Amino acid sequence: MKLSCIQTTVFFGEPQKNYVVIEQKIRAAAAAGADVIVLPEMWNTGYALSDLAMLADVGGEQTKRFLSQLAQQLKVNIIGGSVAVKEEKGFYNRTYVMNRSGELVSQYDKVHLFGLMAEDEYMQAGKTDHVFTIDGITQSSLICYDLRFSEWVRQQALQDAHIIYVPAQWPEPRLHHWRTLLQARAIENQCFIVGVNVAGSNPANTFAGHSLIINPWGEIIAEADESDSILQAEIQLEAVAQARGRIPIFADRRPDLYNITD
Numbered sequence: 001m002k003l004s005c006i007q008t009t010v011f012f013g014e015p016q017k018n019y020v021v022i023e024q025k026i027r028a029a030a031a032a033g034a035d036v037i038v039l040p041e042m043w044n045t046g047y048a049l050s051d052l053a054m055l056a057d058v059g060g061e062q063t064k065r066f067l068s069q070l071a072q073q074l075k076v077n078i079i080g081g082s083v084a085v086k087e088e089k090g091f092y093n094r095t096y097v098m099n100r101s102g103e104l105v106s107q108y109d110k111v112h113l114f115g116l117m118a119e120d121e122y123m124q125a126g127k128t129d130h131v132f133t134i135d136g137i138t139q140s141s142l143i144c145y146d147l148r149f150s151e152w153v154r155q156q157a158l159q160d161a162h163i164i165y166v167p168a169q170w171p172e173p174r175l176h177h178w179r180t181l182l183q184a185r186a187i188e189n190q191c192f193i194v195g196v197n198v199a200g201s202n203p204a205n206t207f208a209g210h211s212l213i214i215n216p217w218g219e220i221i222a223e224a225d226e227s228d229s230i231l232q233a234e235i236q237l238e239a240v241a242q243a244r245g246r247i248p249i250f251a252d253r254r255p256d257l258y259n260i261t262d
């Protein structure tokens with residue numbers, strides 16, 4: 001399975017410009033033979049939170065149409081990073097997943113909102129996870145700050161997710177957290193972890209780039225630098241069963257002893 005991560009600069013508060021750039025990059029990744037294309041977090045608006053009333057995609061309709069048409073035309077699966085969506089109850093940081101036929105397979109609203117970037121003041125949190133199947137493979141995706149919550153990531157692995165995608169807008173000063181947490185989540189869940197960050201900066205932050213594709217043994221199989229780029233790697237899904245067979249942590253778990261509801 002060939003993965004393509006689109007690490008791009010997001011034009012702050014300029015959705016129409018971002019749709020144009022993202023379309024070019026999806027086309028380039030598909031032409032290079034991708035099976036799955038992964039976009040970063042909030043690629044339509046960036047973190048232009050105080051302007052969401054003007055900028056967010058109403059009901060996600062534009063994004064769903066856009067991703068569906070490209071997925072169908074290019075016969076490629078798309079993990080739609082996330083976009084800012086306006087619903088009756090407020091704004092959501094939402095992922096849409098499209099399969100090669102252009103069908104909406106799943107959607108996810110970011111569950112853990114990031115107070116340091118004031119996300120909790122402007123957006124509503126999701127309440128459910130999503131584990132989905134594309135090309136016959138069970139997978140899941142989270143969004144950025146969700147990565148810090150090991151229980152939430154574990155819940156995806158317990159539902160047999162073989163690949164977990166993490167679209168992000170992760171700032172440069174915490175690059176070491178990003179790299180370390182992505183690797184730790186791969187090791188502790190013995191699955192592929194694919195982190196897709198943005199490049200560039202906005203008025204408040206410079207972003208780290210360094211999108212990463214990590215195998216179930218915790219080894220980095222591809223890593224971007226901090227610039228705009230398309231990171232590609234072919235992954236061997238048997239590596240999940242191999243890692244789990246070598247150190248059977250799922251069989252050895254003691255959930256009867258874990259009291260993690262507080």
Ligand SMILES: NC(=O)CCC(=O)C(=O)O
Nearest residue numbers: 114144145169170171174
């Ligand atoms: N967009 C985000 O959720 C950022 C999360 C982040 O930077 C962190 O350190 O966690």
